[in-house]
Amino acid sequence: QKEVEQNSGPLSVPEGAIASLNCTYSDRGSQSFFWYRQYSGKSPELIMFIYSNGDKEDGRFTAQLNKASQYVSLLIRDSQPSDSATYLCAVKFWAGGSARQLTFGSGTQLTVLP
Amino acid sequence: GAGVSQSPRYKVAKRGQDVALRCDPISGHVSLFWYQQALGQGPEFLTYFQNEAQLDKSGLPSDRFFAERPEGSVSTLKIQRTQQEDSAVYLCASSADGNQPQHFGDGTRLSIL
Numbered sequence: 285q286k287e288v289e290q291n292s293g294p295l296s297v298p299e300g301a302i303a304s305l306n307c308t309y310s311d312r313g314s315q316s317f318f319w320y321r322q323y324s325g326k327s328p329e330l331i332m333f334i335y336s337n338g339d340k341e342d343g344r345f346t347a348q349l350n351k352a353s354q355y356v357s358l359l360i361r362d363s364q365p366s367d368s369a370t371y372l373c374a375v376k377f378w379a380g381g382s383a384r385q386l387t388f389g390s391g392t393q394l395t396v397l398p
Numbered sequence: 399g400a401g402v403s404q405s406p407r408y409k410v411a412k413r414g415q416d417v418a419l420r421c422d423p424i425s426g427h428v429s430l431f432w433y434q435q436a437l438g439q440g441p442e443f444l445t446y447f448q449n450e451a452q453l454d455k456s457g458l459p460s461d462r463f464f465a466e467r468p469e470g471s472v473s474t475l476k477i478q479r480t481q482q483e484d485s486a487v488y489l490c491a492s493s494a495d496g497n498q499p500q501h502f503g504d505g506t507r508l509s510i511l
Contacts, residue, residue: 318499318500320502327402327503327505328441328489328502330499330500333499372440384431384446384496385431385454385457386500387443388442389440390438390439
């Protein structure tokens, strides 16, 4: 069974610190990896996506992928109280044919303390 | 529209009633997905359309769940003879094609009494 695992938290960091969110996945045939941010009662919002091993940076966000270790992470630099949300890791597993859906972890709740 | 639009935002139904949830994807997006999100969990895949073709319905939990996208744009998720365990947020997502990132609507929060 394909699985995506996240530490549910809650994770608390002080304002201005680096928040590190981690995700592991079970299947070596995985294709692509996504981080979504979800505020309470709102829809998931795409933050980052990464397809290749290494780091991908976008503003204060950095996604890191290590396919050999089946590990993907999200770093948030200079954390702000507005970053407080649940962060969902999602993986698109290769299943051949027309499979295109995302498999999500249960999310990590992040709180940035002012 | 600018984003994925879902309606209604909230739906309360009595057990045994049928419900219909609507999704209007981003204009021009070929791929459309339905997910179910229980409280405190990540979304779980229900079904996937490419244009009007339903290419994957492996996530639908029972034959009470039915989805359609007859003209390749708006989609409707129908749940017949609702049960309490159907209570969840139903999310719709669309993407330009099956390989592009998915963008989500605000969801429909369904409560079955």
